[in-house]
Amino acid sequence: MDLNLTDEELQFRDELRAWLAANLPKDWNEWREKPIEVSFPYLRAWQRKLHEGGWAAVSWPKEYGGRSASLMQQAIFWEEMTRVDAPPTANTLGLGIIGPTIIAHGTEAQKKRYIPKILSAEEIWCQGFSEPNAGSDLAGLQTEARLEGGDYIVNGQKVWTSYGWVGDWCEVVVRTDPSVAKHKGLTVVLVDMKSPGVDVRPLRQMTGESEFSEIFFREVRVPVANVLGSVNDGWNVAISTLMHERGAFGARLHLLFKRSIDRLIELSHSIQRNGSPAAKDPLIRQKLAQCYAEIEIMRLNQLRAFSRMAATGMPGPEGSILKIFWSELNQRLQQIAQEMLGPYGQLLGADRHAVDHGIWSYGYLRSRGNTIEAGTSEVQRNIIGHFVLGLPRSY
Amino acid sequence: MQFGLSDSQKLLQDSARKFFAAECPMSQVRRLIETDTAYDSALWSKMAEQGFTGIIFADEYDGTGLGTVELILLMEEAGRALLPGPFFSTVVLAGGVLNAIGTAEQKKKYLAPICRGERRSTVAILESSASWEPASVQLSAVNGKLNGEKLFVPDAAAADSLIVVARNGVFVVDADAPGVHIEPMSAMDLTRKLYSLRFENTPSEKLGDPAGLPKALDVATAALAAEMVGGMQRTLDITVEYAKTRKQFGKPIGVFQAVQHQCADMYLETESSRSASYYAAWALEENVPDAALAVSIAKMYASDASRAVGNRGIQVHGGMGFTWENDLHLYYRRAKASETMLGDAIFHRERIARLAIDSAARTAKSA
Numbered sequence: 013m014d015l016n017l018t019d020e021e022l023q024f025r026d027e028l029r030a031w032l033a034a035n036l037p038k039d040w041n042e043w044r045e046k047p048i049e050v051s052f053p054y055l056r057a058w059q060r061k062l063h064e065g066g067w068a069a070v071s072w073p074k075e076y077g078g079r080s081a082s083l084m085q086q087a088i089f090w091e092e093m094t095r096v097d098a099p100p101t102a103n104t105l106g107l108g109i110i111g112p113t114i115i116a117h118g119t120e121a122q123k124k125r126y127i128p129k130i131l132s133a134e135e136i137w138c139q140g141f142s143e144p145n146a147g148s149d150l151a152g153l154q155t156e157a158r159l160e161g162g163d164y165i166v167n168g169q170k171v172w173t174s175y176g177w178v179g180d181w182c183e184v185v186v187r188t189d190p191s192v193a194k195h196k197g198l199t200v201v202l203v204d205m206k207s208p209g210v211d212v213r214p215l216r217q218m219t220g221e222s223e224f225s226e227i228f229f230r231e232v233r234v235p236v237a238n239v240l241g242s243v244n245d246g247w248n249v250a251i252s253t254l255m256h257e258r259g260a261f262g263a264r265l266h267l268l269f270k271r272s273i274d275r276l277i278e279l280s281h282s283i284q285r286n287g288s289p290a291a292k293d294p295l296i297r298q299k300l301a302q303c304y305a306e307i308e309i310m311r312l313n314q315l316r317a318f319s320r321m322a323a324t325g326m327p328g329p330e331g332s333i334l335k336i337f338w339s340e341l342n343q344r345l346q347q348i349a350q351e352m353l354g355p356y357g358q359l360l361g362a363d364r365h366a367v368d369h370g371i372w373s374y375g376y377l378r379s380r381g382n383t384i385e386a387g388t389s390e391v392q393r394n395i396i397g398h399f400v401l402g403l404p405r406s407y
Numbered sequence: 408m409q410f411g412l413s414d415s416q417k418l419l420q421d422s423a424r425k426f427f428a429a430e431c432p433m434s435q436v437r438r439l440i441e442t443d444t445a446y447d448s449a450l451w452s453k454m455a456e457q458g459f460t461g462i463i464f465a466d467e468y469d470g471t472g473l474g475t476v477e478l479i480l481l482m483e484e485a486g487r488a489l490l491p492g493p494f495f496s497t498v499v500l501a502g503g504v505l506n507a508i509g510t511a512e513q514k515k516k517y518l519a520p521i522c523r524g525e526r527r528s529t530v531a532i533l534e535s536s537a538s539w540e541p542a543s544v545q546l547s548a549v550n551g552k553l554n555g556e557k558l559f560v561p562d563a564a565a566a567d568s569l570i571v572v573a574r575n576g577v578f579v580v581d582a583d584a585p586g587v588h589i590e591p592m593s594a595m596d597l598t599r600k601l602y603s604l605r606f607e608n609t610p611s612e613k614l615g616d617p618a619g620l621p622k623a624l625d626v627a628t629a630a631l632a633a634e635m636v637g638g639m640q641r642t643l644d645i646t647v648e649y650a651k652t653r654k655q656f657g658k659p660i661g662v663f664q665a666v667q668h669q670c671a672d673m674y675l676e677t678e679s680s681r682s683a684s685y686y687a688a689w690a691l692e693e694n695v696p697d698a699a700l701a702v703s704i705a706k707m708y709a710s711d712a713s714r715a716v717g718n719r720g721i722q723v724h725g726g727m728g729f730t731w732e733n734d735l736h737l738y739y740r741r742a743k744a745s746e747t748m749l750g751d752a753i754f755h756r757e758r759i760a761r762l763a764i765d766s767a768a769r770t771a772k773s774a
Contacts, residue, residue, distance in 0.1 A: 297757060
């Protein structure tokens with residue numbers, strides 16, 4: 013065990029620090045709390061800049077525009093981005109999840125076609141997995157694709173698609189063989205969202221905004237060249253995407269949580285409680301300290317998982333503890349914010365009395381989704397029970 | 408950067424695990440808890456032969472010269488085996504304090520025999536206030552004589568010397584010196600017995616410079632957190648095994664999600680405690696600026712987690728978990744004792760608050 017940086021890692025970090033010092037935008041605070049439709053061009057520009065510097069997808073192989081960064085270098089990358097409070101990228105799913113899946117399962121032609129534009133944020137990607145009747149039981153999905161000439165014809169409906177409103181391309185899991193067991197007849201296809209028959213509708217969520225979309229496919233033609241991996245091997249391709257979602261992808265969240273707890277601690281010195289600053293209130297101190305500690309443990313769990321992954325090359329099912337940990341942690345963090353803010357906690361961004369432009373009322377509502385999206389906590393606990401602890405399958 | 412064990416660390420972990428499995432199986436634990444001190448001289452000699460009793464101390468005091476991470480790994484294995492007796496009190500607490508604040512001469516006199524496995528010792532901190540705040544210590548030495556009472560002192564009856572934290576320094580006392588009264592406190596943990604000490608004009612020797620005491624106690628706290636991780640891991644292993652074999656409604660109970668999710672939470676709590684205690688050990692070894700914070704994070708989390716893991720393990724076992732015959736309660740008792748030892752979660756959250764919240768106020772003011 014040695015958490016000191018090696019010479020190579022130090023060089024990587026210093027190069028990144030130097031680049032950030034010269035290129036990090038100074039005006040992110042002015043954009044941070046704007047609706048994503050408004051800030052999206054800003055995020056695209058930031059990603060393009062990262063890409064020009066070679067920092068958009070450090071984990072990817074050099075030949076596909078990455079830096080072939082080791083897992084530890086990736087950890088360093090996210091620690092540095094946290095340290096400078098960098099804006100997020102625009103093509104989050106493309107860079108974090110879908111690009112790696114294309115690199116792992118795609119043909120050379122597919123990699124050449126899609127990867128550069130994922131990096132440059134020229135083409136934004138979304139993900140069509142869940143359906144109205146296939147949430148936790150993803151393999152029960154019904155969107156079907158039948159072969160007709162050189163094309164698959166896709167019919168069905170996807171739901172909870174992030175970035176659907178801005179997506180140029182979508183990684184869609186479809187049923188290509190309804191005659192076999194549910195896991196076996198699935199295929200992943202890459203769908204051009206401008207294809208005739210694709211209809212994207214905003215899905216309004218409990219926060220009031222429409223972060224996700226529903227996508228309807230009616231007789232959508234997808235060339236067979238757009239199959240990712242093998243026909244009827246879609247479950248394995250999808251699983252590798254989900255592993256990325258639950259593994260390395262979670263590392264990025266540390267950036268947000270660290271910022272949140274730092275801000276809460278800052279607020280605790282100005283918010284009054286029982287006639288003195290909340291920071292002096294023993295109960296609030298206990299809760300903030302608990303949260304602060306858990307955010308640090310989240311980082312350490314991630315580092316340990318990275319070290320484990322470095323040996324195997326793939327995120328393992330242990331990634332499930334990371335997902336449970338961060339999602340439940342954020343709910344506790346938001347709850348503490350509400351307890352500190354009292355009546356102010358409920359104010360939305362539009363209200364002139366709102367604290368921090370309403371990020372705490374938003375965060376409170378939004379955090380309910382954390383234990384549901386990207387695999388519910390129940391599914392994650394099933395995965396740990398069966399795949400990590402070796403208990404019999406419960407479903 | 409590598410948050411995994413090196414080959415030599417894995418080797419130590421493996422050999423310690425095998426050692427305790429062979430020399431301290433549950434039958435031995437069960438035998439020792441029925442004794443007055445839970446100390447076994449034969450087992451102690453074997454641990455000394457392995458170099459365990461001098462693990463982190465320098466060669467010049469007959470130590471083994473390994474680092475804090477190695478100590479943490481050894482403690483994790485000791486915790487897994489529920490090792491009874493004064494290993495933590497002697498080596499980690501007393502040895503650590505002697506090493507940190509003793510003069511070279513005092514180390515030769517008191518630490519070296521500990522390393523060689525010849526002597527046992529312990530550290531007395533708490534008094535009737537039962538507060539781990541250093542400022543709560545009332546007892547002080549007058550003209551080298553101690554008068555007063557210490558409570559919750561682990562393994563004092565097995566100790567040859569007692570290290571006493573007083574207001575005006577840290578003192579070492581011979582266990583059979585005049586005016587030393589050692590009385591057992593009847594407490595939950597049967598493997599690490601607690602005692603009250605009373606001193607009446609007891610002669611003592613002052614240890615060098617007490618400035619190193621907080622760091623020594625931080626190392627002990629991290630080691631204790633690691634021992635708790637070992638206990639959690641064993642509780643999890645026993646529970647998963649039971650869930651696979653115990654049948655109700657014609658199925659192993661581990662097939663039910665209500666049971667499986669308890670096990671998943673035990674896994675999450677155990678692994679998270681492990682991450683935090685390993686990091687604390689490394690931070691102490693490297694003297695990184697946030698080492699004290701890392702120690703409090705580890706002990707805070709492990710204190711709550713070890714109780715939660717024990718609760719879940721007993722619940723999954725149903726009626727079996729409530730029997731004396733089942734081993735879980737022995738781990739559960741240890742977990743409760745360790746939870747309060749060197750500060751419980753509430754104590755360490757307050758320490759985290761001082762380090763992370765109050766320092767933010769200072770930064771804000773100076774900015």
